[in-house]
Amino acid sequence: MIIVTGGAGFIGSCVQQALFRQGRRTVIVDYLHDQGKWRNLATHPSHLIVPPDELSAFLETARGVDAVIHMGAISETTARDGDLVWQSNVTLSQQLWRWCAEHEVPFLYASSAATYGAADRPELFVDGLGSIDDLQPLNLYGWSKQAFDLWVKRTVEAGEPAPPQWAGLKFFNVYGPNEYHKGRMISVIKVKYDELMTGSPVRLFQSDRPDVADGQQKRDFIWVGDVVNVLLWLLDHPSVSGLFNCGTGQARTYESLARAVCAAASCPAEIEYVPMPESLKGQYQSFTQADMSALHEAGYTAPFTPLEEGISRYIQEYLASGRPYL
Secondary structure (H helix, E strand, O other): OEEEEOOOOHHHHHHHHHHHHOOOOEEEEOOOOOOOHHHHHOOOOOOEEEOHHHHHHHHHHOOOOOEEEEOOOOOOOOOOOHHHHHHHHHHHHHHHHHHHHHHOOOEEEEEEHHHHOOOOOHHHOOOOHHHOOOOOOOOHHHHHHHHHHHHHHHHHHOOOOOOOOEEEEEEOEEEOOOOOOOHHHOOHHHHHHHHHHOOOOEEEEOOOOOOOOOOOOEEOEEEHHHHHHHHHHHHHOOOOOEEEEEOOOOOEEHHHHHHHHHHHOOOOOOEEEEOOOOOOOOOOOOEOOOOOHHHHHOOOOOOOOOHHHHHHHHHHHHHOOOOOOO
């Protein structure tokens, strides 16, 4: 049995689908609410769904757990309730770490590239516990992920109890099916596709930095299927522990992304640049690129999906097919 927190969410439900296909028994920890998140699980339901506020009681009697995949979190980069974010992103993660340590259960968890803050050069995106002390996230969400990573570092270095395998993944810009409930945090690919379908040009934010031209902001965009593959590989390699980047290792411009969306949707590439909202200025990462050497050195050799291929697959196999869910 594998516990998947956030298992009705974006990445979590894609992990759930892969485990379902493997015939693995899962318990999802998540709220379904009324946002249609149940559709993320419609073709691959879990054995059991546990509301997060009942997790502690469930863990008291849980037996036969093979792993915990902790994807649940408040992931909005504009979140402002510090107490709620700390409780959800740090306290709960600490609770699960301690439970996994006590019961000798592997623990895989979601960190974030948001921990890198204003880093703007490839050499600044180095993962591993030895490289995180001086990171300065730009928002509450990134800070909460950094706080837990630092707690893990202190715990491991102090020789305190730890799960037999633990791995944190710093997710970069993940895109793909089952993200439709995410509101403002939905991937830019889905947003640009929706704009095209209304007959509008693709709108991109103007740059808020004088040294970066409009449309030349770069991010490391990763297909959700590649994220799932990394998590499954970690499950199959219990000797691998550490804090790893999870991106493609290649930054791509927003202009390239916009043109790929237009091509996949068979629409002219009309791009319009609009002012960046004031709420994002000073908190917007104009460059991200995962240094993937640590994961490769750990033995992961599978290739990552090129951006144009991933966008084409997302649009043609899901968004435009009438069957948008995985």
